[in-house]
Amino acid sequence: MQIPHPPLDATDRRIGVPAGKVLLAGALGLALAIVLNSQQLLREAQQKPFGWERDASVAVWEPVEGVASAAGAHLPRLWVDEAFGRDVADPGAATDPFSTVAAGEAVEEAEGAAADDPARAGVVVADPATPAIAGAGSSDDAATGAPVTTVPWFPTPVDPLRLHIMGDSMVQFFGHVMVGLANDTGVIEASTEHQLSSGLSRPDFYDWPTRIVEVLAVEDPDAVVLMFGGNDAQAIVVDGQIARRFSDAWVQEYSARVGHVMDLVTTDPDRVLIWVGQPIMEDPEYDSRMQRLNEVFDAEAAKRDRVHYVDTRDLFRGPNGGFSRYVADTDGQLADVRLTDGVHLSTIGGRWLSQVLLDELGLFVDLSSGVQS
Amino acid sequence: MLFPTFVFGAFFVVVFVVNWLTRPHPAVWRPLMLAASVVFYGWWSWRFVFLLLATIVINWVVGHYAAASLRASDTAIPRVGTTARWWVGLGVAANLTILGVFKYWDFFAVEMSNLLERFGITGALPVLEYTLPVGISFYTFQAMSYIIDIGRGNVREMAPLDFAVYLSFFPQLVAGPIVRASEMAPQLAARPDPRHVPAAEAFGLILNGLFKKVVISSFLASEIVDGVFADPGSHSGPEVALAVYAYAVQIYADFSGYTDIAIGVALLLGFRFPQNFDNPYRALTLQDFWRRWHMTLSRWLRDYLYVPLGGNRKGRANTYRNLMIVMLLGGLWHGSTWNFVIWGGIHGVVLAVERLVREQRERSGAPPILPPGWGEIVRWLVTFHVVCLAWVFFRSESLSAAVEMLGALANFDNYAGTATPLVIAVTFGALAFQFMPTDWFEGLRDGFAGLGWVAQGAVVGVSLVAIDVLGPTGVAPFIYFQF
Numbered sequence: 001m002q003i004p005h006p007p008l009d010a011t012d013r014r015i016g017v018p019a020g021k022v023l024l025a026g027a028l029g030l031a032l033a034i035v036l037n038s039q040q041l042l043r044e045a046q047q048k049p050f051g052w053e054r055d056a057s058v059a060v061w062e063p064v065e066g067v068a069s070a071a072g073a074h075l076p077r078l079w080v081d082e083a084f085g086r087d088v089a090d091p092g093a094a095t096d097p098f099s100t101v102a103a104g105e106a107v108e109e110a111e112g113a114a115a116d117d118p119a120r121a122g123v124v125v126a127d128p129a130t131p132a133i134a135g136a137g138s139s140d141d142a143a144t145g146a147p148v149t150t151v152p153w154f155p156t157p158v159d160p161l162r163l164h165i166m167g168d169s170m171v172q173f174f175g176h177v178m179v180g181l182a183n184d185t186g187v188i189e190a191s192t193e194h195q196l197s198s199g200l201s202r203p204d205f206y207d208w209p210t211r212i213v214e215v216l217a218v219e220d221p222d223a224v225v226l227m228f229g230g231n232d233a234q235a236i237v238v239d240g241q242i243a244r245r246f247s248d249a250w251v252q253e254y255s256a257r258v259g260h261v262m263d264l265v266t267t268d269p270d271r272v273l274i275w276v277g278q279p280i281m282e283d284p285e286y287d288s289r290m291q292r293l294n295e296v297f298d299a300e301a302a303k304r305d306r307v308h309y310v311d312t313r314d315l316f317r318g319p320n321g322g323f324s325r326y327v328a329d330t331d332g333q334l335a336d337v338r339l340t341d342g343v344h345l346s347t348i349g350g351r352w353l354s355q356v357l358l359d360e361l362g363l364f365v366d367l368s369s370g371v372q373s
Numbered sequence: 374m375l376f377p378t379f380v381f382g383a384f385f386v387v388v389f390v391v392n393w394l395t396r397p398h399p400a401v402w403r404p405l406m407l408a409a410s411v412v413f414y415g416w417w418s419w420r421f422v423f424l425l426l427a428t429i430v431i432n433w434v435v436g437h438y439a440a441a442s443l444r445a446s447d448t449a450i451p452r453v454g455t456t457a458r459w460w461v462g463l464g465v466a467a468n469l470t471i472l473g474v475f476k477y478w479d480f481f482a483v484e485m486s487n488l489l490e491r492f493g494i495t496g497a498l499p500v501l502e503y504t505l506p507v508g509i510s511f512y513t514f515q516a517m518s519y520i521i522d523i524g525r526g527n528v529r530e531m532a533p534l535d536f537a538v539y540l541s542f543f544p545q546l547v548a549g550p551i552v553r554a555s556e557m558a559p560q561l562a563a564r565p566d567p568r569h570v571p572a573a574e575a576f577g578l579i580l581n582g583l584f585k586k587v588v589i590s591s592f593l594a595s596e597i598v599d600g601v602f603a604d605p606g607s608h609s610g611p612e613v614a615l616a617v618y619a620y621a622v623q624i625y626a627d628f629s630g631y632t633d634i635a636i637g638v639a640l641l642l643g644f645r646f647p648q649n650f651d652n653p654y655r656a657l658t659l660q661d662f663w664r665r666w667h668m669t670l671s672r673w674l675r676d677y678l679y680v681p682l683g684g685n686r687k688g689r690a691n692t693y694r695n696l697m698i699v700m701l702l703g704g705l706w707h708g709s710t711w712n713f714v715i716w717g718g719i720h721g722v723v724l725a726v727e728r729l730v731r732e733q734r735e736r737s738g739a740p741p742i743l744p745p746g747w748g749e750i751v752r753w754l755v756t757f758h759v760v761c762l763a764w765v766f767f768r769s770e771s772l773s774a775a776v777e778m779l780g781a782l783a784n785f786d787n788y789a790g791t792a793t794p795l796v797i798a799v800t801f802g803a804l805a806f807q808f809m810p811t812d813w814f815e816g817l818r819d820g821f822a823g824l825g826w827v828a829q830g831a832v833v834g835v836s837l838v839a840i841d842v843l844g845p846t847g848v849a850p851f852i853y854f855q856f
Contacts, residue, residue, distance in 0.1 A: 016569025017822070019393040022641065025572065025829035026389070030382050032834025037841060041379070080842050176603030183607050319496075326483055326500050333487045340505055347603065347770040 036077055038068035047205040050235035050242050154366045155187040155222075161365055164219055165192040166212065167227035167276070168199055173339070174350030178225070181354045185367050191219070199232040200257045212264050216271075223365070224265045225357055227276035228258075229297070230343065233289035246292060254293075259300045266306045273307045274360055276353070279316040282323045282342025310360055315352060316345075374416035376634045377587050384413070385638065392642050393567045403534040406542070413543035414507070421506040425541060428471065432516040433536045435464035436523045440530035443523070461524035468513045475503050476510070480709030508547030510706055512540055514673055519554040521677055528554045535561050544639040548631045550649040551669040557644075565643035572829070573822035575640035577814065580836045582633030585626040587844035589803060593623040595845055597791045602768055605781035609788040613781045615800060616791070617761050620768050622803040625653065628667070652807040654760075657752040659723045662760060670706070674699050692728065697721040712766045712775060719763040 034041065042065040045057035068074050155161035163182055165175045175192030182190035193215075198206035208228070215221070235242050236253060243250040265273040275297050278290035294311065301309035316337060318324020323342065326334040329352075337349030345353060361367070374381050388409045395402040415422045442457035482498040489497045519536070522528040531539065531554060539557045601608050601616035608616070629650040636646045649668050656662035663671045679699045685692040697718070704717020741748050762779075769775035821829060 016566075017572050017826075019389075019567040019570050021826045022570045022572040022575075023386070023389060025826040025833065026576075026641075027386060028827065028830025029833025029837065030379075030386065032831060033837035033841075034379070036834065036838045040841070077838060077842065084842070172599075176600055176607075180604035180606050324500070325502050326479070332490050332495070334483045334490075334500070336483070342504075347774055350603075 034064060035068045035073045038065040039074045040077065041065070047202060049202075050237075153364070154369055156369050157186050160187050160189040161223060161361075161367075162219065162221040163188050163190040163223045163225065163361070164215055164221035165190065165225040165227075166208075166215065167194055167225075168230050169194060169196045170227050170230055170276075170278075170344060172196065173344045173346070174353050177347060177350040178354035178357060181351070181358060185358070187367055187369055188361075191221075197231050199228045199230065200261065201232040201234050201236045201254065209261060209264060212261060216265065216268070220268075222270065223272045223274065223361060225274045225276060226261065226265070227278075228261075229278045229290060229293040232293060233286075245289075251296065255296050255300055258296055259303070262300055262304050262307045266304060269306075271306065272361075272364060274357055275301050275307060275309045276357065277309060277311045277313065279312040279338075279345070279353075280318075280323045282338075286343075287323065308360060308363075310357060312353060312356070315356060316349065374413050376631070376638075377583055380416075384409075385641075389641060396567070396643065397564060403538055406538050407534065410538070410541040410543040410546060414541065414546055417507050418504070421504075424471070424475075424506055424509075425512065428468070428512060428516055429537045429540050431467050432464060432520055432540070433531075433533050435460055435467065436520045436530055436536070439464070439520060439523045443526060457524055461520055464520035465517055468517045472509060472513050474501070475505055477705070477709045479503075511549050511551055512546060514551050514670075514706075515540055515553070518551070518673060518677060522554060528558060531558055531561075542639075542644075544635040544642070544644075545646060548628070548635070549667075549669055550632055550635065550646050551673050552646055556647060560644050567643075570643070571640050573818045575637040576829070576833055577818050577821065578633040578637030578640070580833070580840070582630040582635075582637065583837070583840050584843075585630030585633065587840050589626040589799065590623045590630060591845050592799060593619040593626075593796070596793070597796050598623050598768070600789075600791060602774070602778060605778045606784070607787055607789055608781060608784065608791065609786060610782045610784045612789060612792050613778065613784065615797065617765055617778075618804070619796065619800045621654065621757075621761050621764050622800050624764065624768075625650070626803065654757060654804055654807045655753075656756050656760075657749055658727055659720060659756055659759060660727060662756060663720075663724075670703070674703050678702065689729075689732070693725040696724045696728070700724065707767070711772050712769055715772070715775075716763045716767045719759065719766070723759050 038061065042058070042061040045054065045061045048054035048057060065074070153161075165171055165178055167175075171192060171194035175194055179190040179192050182188040195206045195208075195211075198208060200208060203209065232254065233245055235245055236250060237243070238249050238253045241249075243253060262273060262275070265271060277294040277297055281287035281290055291313075294313070298309045298311070301307040316323075316327055318327055323338075325336055325338045325340070325342075327337050329335050335348050335352075336346055337352060338344070339346055358367075374384060388406075391405055391409070392402070395405055411422055411425075414425060439457045439460035442455065442460055446455050446457060479500050479502060482500050485498050486496070486500075489495070519528065519531075519540075523530060535558065536554075538561065539552075539554060542552075542557070545552055596619075597612070597616050598620045601613055602620070605613050605616075632649040636649075639646050647669055651665040651668065653662055653666035656665055679695055682695040682698060683691050684695060698721075700717040700721030701714055702717070703720070704713040704715070707713045707716070743751060765778050766772075766775045769778055821832065824832070
């Protein structure tokens with residue numbers, strides 16, 4: 001819709017009102033919007049990274065939300081959100097999805113759902129007694145190209161391998177590309193989902209473990225690609241206490257969370273997980289944080305069969321040995337592989353990464369019976 | 374700082390109060406308004422505030438000396454070789470250099486390096502990889518218009534702080550409209566009456582802009598456009614076509630939404646910006662489209678490029694050449710990729726063909742081929758689809774991606790379920806809305822103006838919440854910020 005604009009010299013004073021009244025109307029409008037939206041504003045404040053900014057935001061919005069909720073002013077928004085089928089959990093009411101009990105129950109539920117799914121009956125799967133990837137879990141295999149013992153698993157166009165790609169905004173920029181490349185093989189049925197600004201540090205913002213369990217139960221993918229970390233280098237809550245980024249308590253808890261997610265996915269012995277490491281980042285400080293996270297991913301993957309960690313740093317290393325938007329391809333031609341934000345991948349970069357991940361998948365799944373593109 | 378955030382809301386309440394309290398005192402108002410714009414711009418990156426300030430200083434100094442030379446030469450129009458003309462040339466060169474370093478160098482260096490690499494020459498040109506400063510194309514073009522207009526004798530030299538406020542004025546700083554000094558200078562000199570703020574019009578524009586950006590643009594981007602453009606091969610032809618139509622709506626809603634908010638915000642501060650959109654998808658010709666789409670860029674290109682090149686005054690061949698040059702450079706204005714060049718090229722070629730056909734028909738005096746009514750429908754269909762074809766290149770990240778997208782139009786299977794009834798309704802509903810009469814807005818505006826301030830506040834508050842409820846979580850930056 002386009003609103004007509006009067007010419008620049010329009011001087012229709014009839015509709016003008018004093019600036020004071022405009023201020024009152026505008027301020028009232030903002031105040032009303034704040035009151036009606038108080039729960040959402042408090043929730044967003046609580047989901048900020050721990051620190052002074054979050055503390056200040058919460059300190060501002062908590063009393064507003066308290067008064068608004070006491071007066072029932074939050075209810076209209078609540079009703080509308082419920083009508084739209086949105087998550088309407090109270091701010092701060094989130095449970096810990098990484099707790100041991102919750103994880104155990106979730107795994108059992110996922111296993112049960114997968115076992116009960118008649119749609120999986122015809123899929124040829126590996127012997128559960130045999131690790132799907134002998135020696136998998138060590139990034140050395142990927143880095144050196146050493147042969148990995150593969151399961152004789154032959155997905156076909158009739159009985160394709162189901163692949164699900166999940167993660168944060170990084171997945172937004174390569175997930176769809178990988179789905180396309182995977183589907184082009186003719187033997188993979190791929191799907192993807194992402195949640196911006198999410199990760200494993202703040203389940204109160206987005207609860208990935210619960211979502212992953214849902215996906216496993218409903219989709220029962222044979223292979224899963226996960227990429228997290230871009231938003232995870234922030235303080236996290238451990239036993240009600242805030243653990244500073246990369247403190248011992250932080251590393252211990254974050255490692256446990258990564259391991260927990262890996263276990264969730266690989267509870268089913270017929271499923272493999274490819275964990276994608278963070279690429280080189282433009283900002284040196286951010287890059288060094290991502291390297292520390294990569295160490296955690298690598299270490300946790302190494303403890304588990306059927307979890308394969310893929311190091312992406314070399315793939316996107318520029319001519320100067322560090323970050324570069326432009327990286328030479330195999331023909332020596334510079335390609336624009338990163339976005340201008342110095343973090344995310346361009347479509348070309350996404351294509352490169354997707355091909356590497358599909359090659360990785362091909363180490364333990366025979367993709368040759370499809371129509372290779 | 375993004376418009377659709379409470380941070381901006383709080384920022385603007387403060388600026389609004391300071392603006393109207395200090396406006397009668399320009400010596401106080403100017404530095405405060407400049408400071409507000411610096412805070413607004415620095416919210417993204419403080420580093421680029423210095424580039425903005427440098428642009429202000431360079432252009433004011435150049436404008437000052439150009440104006441002084443004009444006065445010394447005692448002529449209103451500088452002749453070739455006069456000092457004023459040299460100053461204008463220097464200013465244009467300085468602006469283009471800034472733009473070139475930040476926006477175009479890497480494109481040139483990569484293309485040249487790849488070419489030379491084929492001949493065994495490596496590392497010939499360094500790639501700078503500078504971050505593109507937000508809004509650089511907008512404020513650089515405004516700066517160039519100022520010094521060119523001074524050289525032409527169309528505007529008078531502005532006082533340093535007036536010029537700084539003009540170039541950095543936060544409502545239009547990062548994504549236009551491209552306001553000229555001749556439009557802004559009289560408003561800076563005037564003292565708007567604080568008893569007559571056009572609040573109804575301003576609030577209407579702001580709420581309409583927020584709705585277009587937060588609800589329409591974000592919905593179409595997330596529900597169909599992003600997914601299909603990222604992986605067209607996994608979608609059916611009709612879905613791909615729908616995604617292209619949806620992108621046409623998305624980019625219009627995104628950009629015109631920003632413009633509406635910018636114009637509304639400026640109105641509340643006592644400034645009136647030029648119109649930037651006029652239902653562009655109603656256009657029956659491409660020439661008509663460019664009179665309705667990004668109108669302030671169109672007239673900039675017309676007045677500072679097309680006309681100086683000779684416009685349509687030097688024969689038919691030169692006219693077509695000029696059209697192509699203008700549209701190719703217009704494409705490059707958006708970004709340094711071949712896709713933008715092709716986008717501009719498509720528009721240039723079709724504009725030239727349109728002109729050729731029109732002139733031939735006028736010369737021959739042939740009657741219309743189609744009966745009345747049908748001719749308009751066919752022209753609209755052709756124009757809209759040419760625009761959509763060009764949008765494919767504009768939106769795609771690479772040439773191959775655009776070709777893949779167009780190829781996927783022929784997919785007869787792979788239905789991926791993105792063409793939901795809601796997506797179809799929003800896409801075609803938004804297009805149909807362009808043909809609606811606009812009286813309704815004037816009625817709404819007058820109705821809103823008749824309300825007391827309490828009722829007005831209630832309408833604004835409920836509308837803001839409704840927009841927030843209907844939109845997705847978080848707000849993506851406006852598409853035109855990247856240009």
